Amino acid sequence: MSLHVASRRRTTLHRDFPDALILDVTSRAPEPWVRLSPFYPHGGIPVPGHPDRTAQSVEGVWQALKVFASEEEDFSKLEVTTMKGIKRTVRRLGPPLGHRLEGRLLGYEEARRLIYLPTYRWMLDHRAPDLVAELRELSTKHTVVLLDYTTNGDVADLSTPLSHAALIAQRVRDL
Known part of the structure; x- marks a missing residue:
């Protein structure tokens, strides 16, 4: 499985990930990937x-x-x-x-753990399981890069916002 998270603002994506399938998962993404945005109204x-x-x-x-x-x-x-x-x-x-x-x-970290993580996971499992499964399948055949505004996947790192793309990647890997 080859699944990565990168900043949507990164200018070297195609050089750093040649031949990769690059998927924006932000609120500005096209269908169907916009449905993975935390802003999407499921x-x-x-x-x-x-x-x-x-x-x-x-x-x-x-x-x-x-x-x-x-x-x-x-x-x-x-x-x-x-x-x-x-x-x-x-x-x-x-x-x-x-x-x-x-x-x-x-506090911020505890709120991430008790509110954000379970809510986002619930959304992935109940509102977008088809997309999670598709990402799993795609990442077994191609290098897949998920684009987000931030790349922080560490819940305890409070210096920068948590990346929902990193949470998606973790969920795909856990399947």
Whole structure:
């Protein structure tokens, strides 16, 4: 199996991965690969700690449960279907205090582990299993490069955002 993750901004992709199948998996990707973006509105995604709620997207869950000094959770983010206007930014709201889960404010790494990872994995397993299986098949025949804006696959590395492409690659390898 030959599966790699690279930055969408990398200018040497074709030189570094000659003859590779290069697939963008961001919110700007073409169909069907855009369906692997955390912003994609699959619908019916369970919200951790809220058995009565579902979300349109993984990013909607992440943003909805984020807490700022000036603003608590924003459950309206669960309903966003446009892949735009989901983010709740530091520029507008100041630094986040964390993510609230079952009444507890979680730090960034713990929130990644208890909210983001299980939600994204659920989406891969229940909303995009066909694409995960196709990537597995493709990566046995070709070198496949998944493009994302970041390449950080280490949940504990808080210096840069977590790469969902790295999570896809791990899920494909785990099958």
